[in-house]
Amino acid sequence: MGDSQYSFSLTTFSPSGKLVQIEHALTAVGSGQTSLGIKASNGVVIATEKKLPSILVDETSVQKIQILTPNIGVVYSGMGPDSRVLVRKSRKQAEQYQLLYKEPIPVTQLVRETAAVMQEFTQSGGVRPFGVSLLVAGYDDKGPQLYQVDPSGSYFSWKASAMGKNVSNAKTFLEKRYTDDMELEDAIHTAILTLKEGFEGQISGKNIEIGVIEADRTFRVLTAAQIEDYLQEVE
């Protein structure tokens, strides 16, 4: 990877033992738009703000929540272009697994392989780390799962998590509201309320995105109309 002239890692240890490029990457994530995920007893929901730079932008051309496999979806906070690279690589890895083993890739395996890619870019020559954190939501034989992957390549399974600008308020809100026996409908309402907490301006079906997966193991992104319905329920 990278030209031979840059066969040295750009991410190197500081005297205090820190990898500062990774820390800067996390700062880039922290200035991105808020996104969050909640794992319910019967499904997972992920959501994000979709603030576009101008009303002239055609919002139908933008989709932040992406499908990796029919039963795994992902949302990011941070640098959009970097997320496209990871989505593409993850989709390919999932396809290769499917071709080899003739079964869908388990969520943990896909997360592990994606995280490995992110780690590579913190160690390989001539490249910088990815400026995104990912929330991966999936449903497989082990049930509903939610993972967060950071620019360093470390990942954890979460009951509920948030990333981006409003992360500390959002996490506090989630900690208060989360219950282990929560069902998906409650989780969707909680997700919307959490986004609403730090939202600047009027929240609507057009400036947030929500993706859900339940026992049918089919990840889907809600339409603007569906989101409006939920918003009215939350009022």
Add this chain to the structure above:
Amino acid sequence: MSRGSGGGYDRHITIFSPEGRLFQVEYAFKAVKAAGVTSIGVRGKDSVCVVTQKKVPDKLLDPTSVTHLFPVTKFLGLLATGTTADARTLVQQARNEAAEFRFKYGYEMPVDVLARWIADKSQVYTQHAYMRPLGVVAMVLGIDDENGPRLFKCDPAGHFFGHKATSAGLKEQEAINFLEKKMKTDPEFSYDETVQTAISALQSVLQEDFKASEIEVGVVRKDNPVFRVLSTEEIDEHLTAISERD
């Protein structure tokens, strides 16, 4: 190599600054403005029009060789705002990619696929140290089989969006403000209205009335999906229509 603050390298190659920014990408945006040209794109009901200034800095230059408007395929156009050299290399690669797509898949490359390809290439330059980002903002236009007229803008950071109208270059923000007012009501412009909105936006923002030789105009229309650069006569007709309207 201990790098507390990037050791100053964060300004020279695309690694993160302590605030999580990519200075090289930000400087690439400045290079786009430094070219001193403003471009505008408008999407109508069944057509897309892009307009840019045609600055010929020297009277001895052959004006036909000065252009920022390039056909990528017969049906896709690319308006490159920024450094001309970077623009030409982008267009060369885009043309190659579109031709390979047509050969490989048996149908014409759609607008959004080209825009995504340009944006993904730009993203690679922001992540790999060996190549700097290009100092170009590319506006891609065409008629999509399923979705109709489409206008995409791709920037040095690797972002790309579809637009109802947009601008790039020196007076980008002023032009976007002007266009936001015009498009607030979600109008569905006819072909003539699309072209005239684009040209009058440019005139208003640069506060000068153009001669046909001072601007370049490119269009695609649903009833003629070929990407076409308007001739000076056609531009004159639109300019006259605009001045009569005012």
